[in-house]
Amino acid sequence: MARGVRRTASDPPYDRVVTDAEPTDRTAELPEPMARVLGDYERHLRSERDVAPLTVKAYLGDVTGLLDHAHRLGLTEVAGLDLRTLRSWLARQQSMGRSRTTLSRRATSARVFTAWLARTGRVAADPGSALGSPKPHQTLPDVLRADEARALIEAAIEQAADGGPIGLRDVAMLELLYATGMRVGELVGIDVDDVDRDRNVVRVFGKGRKERTVPFGHPAAAALDRWRSTGRPLLAVEGSGAALFLGARGKRVDQRTVRTVVHRLLAAVPGAPDLGPHGLRHTAATHLLEGGADLRSVQELLGHASLATTQRYTHVTTDRLRRAYQQAHPRA
Structure with missing residues (x-):
């Protein structure tokens, strides 16, 4: 199967599925010059940047909202975009009650778009280079305890005890997610030959199609062996290609199926928070740091471009330590 199937991992600034992007059904109402530029931008995202489909939709939704706002202010071409227009668009979003996280993401969308406009000569100067954005509130991610x-x-x-292939697949996916902290998009993009059982490592393609090699432990290795030898052959069909994890119809499993599996099985764990695959990523990072792993190693394992992103997990471990201290120390 072509490597193009790996286009499942999100591209900054969207680390998860975006559900609050601007609606794109206003494209037909834009002046023809703006609509034409928007079409060129979509082709740029899909063909040149190789952005995931959901991320393309989110980018286009935000940019369509920006251009619609500019048109309402009297502009008919993108050459007229300036910093004042960008700021008034964000101010309108704020007046509509958008969250700080949404405003920050839309400001990023605008900056990426205007940088492309400047780079391709569609505007004389990049108006988004001076556009600020509110910092989103930093919240501690929910994680599972080790138990x-x-x-x-x-x-x-227990679900896989009936010997069915789906159960074996689910065990292998969960073991690998928790063992490696990989993103769900990276998981579904794995091919059979990406797994090196001699060294117990797997090759994944993260954001921006950056390749990294991630180790996994013996429980995940055993689960993968059972899936590959017993489960996968029962689901494989002519169109399965090289995909490691398959859906019920034999095609590469999709992210929605993985999320459904995680939510369903977590519902059977008393008191556990309702997390998706990304929650398992947070959990893996937190448990690594609690076990003594250094930040740089965890950063490399997770594929974070910035160490600051990894450092957020130190807040989780510190918060746990504080709660344990308050509960246990007589003079807390």
Whole structure:
């Protein structure tokens, strides 16, 4: 199967599925010059940047909203975009009650778009280079305790006791997600030959199609062996290609299926928070740091471009330590 199937990981600034992007049904109402530029931008995202489909939709939704706002202010071409127009668009978003996180993301969308306009000569200067944005509130991610993570895997193993291929697949996916902290888009993009069982490592393609090699432990290795030898052959069809994880119809499993599996099995763990695959990524990072791993190693494992992104997990571990201290120390 062509490597193009790997286009599932999100591209900055969208790390997850975006559900609050500007609606794109206003494209037909834009002046023809703006609509034409928007079409060129879409082709740029899909063909040149190789951005994931959901991310393309989110970018275009935000940019369509920006151009619609500019048109309402009297502009008919993108050459008229300036910093004042960008700021008034964000101010309108704020007046509509958009969250700081949404405003920050839309400001990023605008900056990426105007940088492309300047780079391709469609504007004389980049108006977005001076556009600020509110910093989103930093919230601590929910994570599983170590015992809850074990209970999750045990729930999957119990389900797989009937010997069906779906159960074996689910155990292998959960073991690999928790063992590596990889993104769900990276998981579904893995091919069979990306797994090196001699060294117990797997090759994944992250944001921006950056390749990295991630280690996994013996439980994940055993689950992968059972899936590859017993489960996958029962689901494989002519169109399965090289995909490691398959859906019920034999095609490469999709992200929605993985999310459904994680939510369903976590529901069987008493007291566990309702997390998706990204929650398992947070959990893996937190448990690594709690176990003594250094930040640089965790950064490399997770594929974070910036160490600052990894440092957020130190807040989780510190918060846990503080709660334990307050509960246990007589003079807390």
